Amino acid sequence: MGYGRLTERKIRYIVRHKQRGKSNREIAFEMRVSISTVKRVWSYWLTHKEYLPIKRRGRKVKELSEKEKEIIKEAKAKYKLGARRT
Numbered sequence: 001m002g003y004g005r006l007t008e009r010k011i012r013y014i015v016r017h018k019q020r021g022k023s024n025r026e027i028a029f030e031m032r033v034s035i036s037t038v039k040r041v042w043s044y045w046l047t048h049k050e051y052l053p054i055k056r057r058g059r060k061v062k063e064l065s066e067k068e069k070e071i072i073k074e075a076k077a078k079y080k081l082g083a084r085r086t
Contacts, residue, residue, distance in 0.1 A: 004032040006041075011051050014041045 004010075010031045017027050024038045031038075044052040064072075075081075 003034055003037075006033060006037060006054065008051070008054065011041055011054075014038055015045045015051065018042045018045075 010033065013031060014027055014033075018024075018038075024035045024042075028035045028038045041052045044050075
């Protein structure tokens with residue numbers, strides 16, 4: 001069984017249905033997440049009384065300084081390289 005991504009909507013659903021007494025297995029099946037994810041969301045809710053924050057995925061964006069941008073421009077102009085095959 002493939003699991004879907006955990007979204008804000010799914011987190012709110014998990015908390016709401018756990019408060020109503022629904023089992024972890026039923027919620028996990030309906031939301032297409034693992035049982036351990038349901039437990040983790042519910043545990044966070046019980047300790048903090050707020051929804052589990054969703055972490056941003058992917059690589060962090062790094063800003064380039066003006067000097068670095070200038071070096072890149074000079075290298076592109078000098079070597080005339082790009083995303084191409086020869």
